[in-house]
Amino acid sequence: MISDNVFSIIKKSIRNKKNVLLIFILSLLILLLNLNITFIINFYNFFDYSVEQNIGFKSISTYNPNKNLSDSIEEVKSIENVLEVYNARNHTFSVSSDLNYNGLNGRLSFLYGTENIVPKSIIGENFENIRSGETICPYLFYPDSSVWDLNIDESKAIAAEDLLGYEFNVKYNSYTFNGSNMIKDHEITKQFKIVGFYDSTQVMNLNNECYITAQDMEELQYTFNPYIQEDETVIPTIRVVVDKIENLNNVLERLVEMGYVDPEITATFDLEMVNKVTVIAIAFMIIIISSTLLIFINYIIKKIKSDLKYIGILRACGYTKSNVIFNNIMENAIIVFISFIISMLLFIPLFYIFKVTLLKFISYIGYKVIFNLKYILYVYLFLLFICISINGLIIKKYANYSISKLIKEDN
Template sequence: MRNIFHLSFKFQFRKKTTILNIILISLSFLIVLGINTYSDSAMNYMENGVYKSIYFKSLEVSVRDDEDRSKVRKDLENLENVSLVSNFYSYSDILTSKDLSNKKLSGEVQIHVSNNDSLPQIIKGTKFPGNQENYLICPKKLYSTSNTDSLKMISSNYAIDMNQFLNKNVTFSYKSNMEKYNYDISFKVIGLYENNSYLDANVCFTQEKSLEEIAKNKYADDYDKENGISNLDYQTSLFVQVDHLDNMEKVNNQISSLGYRSELNATVIESYFTDIKDTAQTISAIVIIITAILLLVIAFKQYSEDTKTYKLLSYLGYKKAQINKVAIVSNMIQIVISLFISFVIFVIFYLIFKLLLNYYPYLLNNWKVCINYKSIIVVLVTILLSSFVSIVVNMFRFNKGECK
């Protein structure tokens, strides 16, 4: 077998078509793997970023002075697929906590409004048990900074492990130029959610009531005790959180039909992602079919040259099984080399891409690169199948013709 391998190696490496086949296989491998990896990365961003982010599932409904704010709120709460209606989307004051800071993280945390229906999945601790205290639900790994480079740090080890704060109080401070507005506030961390690189990694959730209390205390001097209204009531908007991204349009239409004016926080062009997937699959199918056809055409064109070799081997006393081995081993050598070259090129591209993302995280919205392993198998099976077919057909033609 070693000698047959040795001989096949010599035959294969000196054939003119070998380089052509290697380029063809490598190219198709890289195109299919590359395009499907891009598509998978986009879908991963969609599923783990867009679908899970409350930012994409929020609507802002403007309330006019002549409208009854509490009626509008009730109307919105009664709508289907609405999980939360609140005065706040997030709390506007910048709150920082010494407990949640380290040499890289300033301790700054964004506090968003949520309820038990709109919370992300809790992986440790509990949801809101009531509203007796200021409860806080935080990401498992908190990147407490507003620095835009924070995304870069997601790959590093600076994140604060919130496990250590579970069921403990954390104090936040607000500091402004006007001393009378400065205050401290404590929250009890009761639950943790799984965050990923797409979701805002410095977002904690609390209940609307807690934020209202903070605001009331902060604006205590401006609070109209006689009329019992706070500055909060003069806010011009209400914020609606929808249960699922797919229902955004439906809720938006319902709000319009009630005569209210709503605006999407951010628009996701979902079709962009589905188009990527469809395009990737179509291109992959075309590339695979073309590769298979070209491999067969090249193999059949090579037939007369190969036949001369097989005939000669037959004259020299090679048995059919030995000739078949030469044909199969030659093909396998070509495939293994093509895949090795493709693998090396892909790894180089992958590493360059990873390095770029590390330094420029906003390239591709900090998408995670998800290698599509299925396409490796599909290309491999296609190449093996077309090689196998070409070997079988050529050997059949050769054996049928004998060496007469």
């Protein structure tokens, strides 16, 4: 139950138009702070979490003109920190499937899988237990070609629980090579069974990318493109997956030493840009916090000075110095609290817009925008603590004035 004192403080706070203005300004500043914190959290999460997990950022493609494919794979596997080596051609294979319900067109991609590079399943079998004809798909399975350029409509995604053990057919064309041209032979249908689901957001995969065994991938690739397989003049490129991003350069150097040509990291991010954005975001946060504190301190000093006579009356009525200090701090804490609540109410729709806008750019890598209330609360509580501490120091000075000085104070 709210005491008369707190109730009186709340009434005084909300009836004062200057307080309302301060609440408005603080709400906007805290809102900006919330957006800034959310951006920083997501930005860091994006790089520190997802990029670390996605093998594209830890893979090198290269070839050795003096070695055949199997020798290259065996040789490179022996390099320290190398997790997996395989024919780069086998990395992915796009097919049509009969998973075309919920209005989806059934397009999906198979990825080359080994137990070293496929993440642990969250439902069903892990990759080490799967056999030919089996596959592990994303938890939010979205077999549609639009997965690249649209926000994933989670309501359309096929629920993993319904699909575990489900068998579906994929279709692709078989080609033959007549020595000079590729000739379309016939359409092949192959059946796959979904035996497990992984979290695509953890590895920044598309939500229509399923892992299959190396054997199945080889079969698909061969029937689809026998030309490359049969032409001995084609030097196969290998894909080298390294265990950690920080070991990439060491492996890269070793590959060059071993005679591998044009080694390239398959996906990179601009570290300089990342650092710049981080510095700007943190600077922005410092500016917002500093502005909030400056506005708040300036306001409470002016307000206390204009309230000195009333403080004198309170003291004359029997309020102790502690009562006066408590009341003043409570009044300002209420202002900061109301500002926080308003900022959160404004933040929720803005966060949704922010999420949708951001997803337009990054949905193809299956990243989920995170709203982390915990960090927002930490920063808010820090702000509240600073505000209350400074408020306490200021009001303490004036509360120590004698009553007659307070009452006679000419402001």
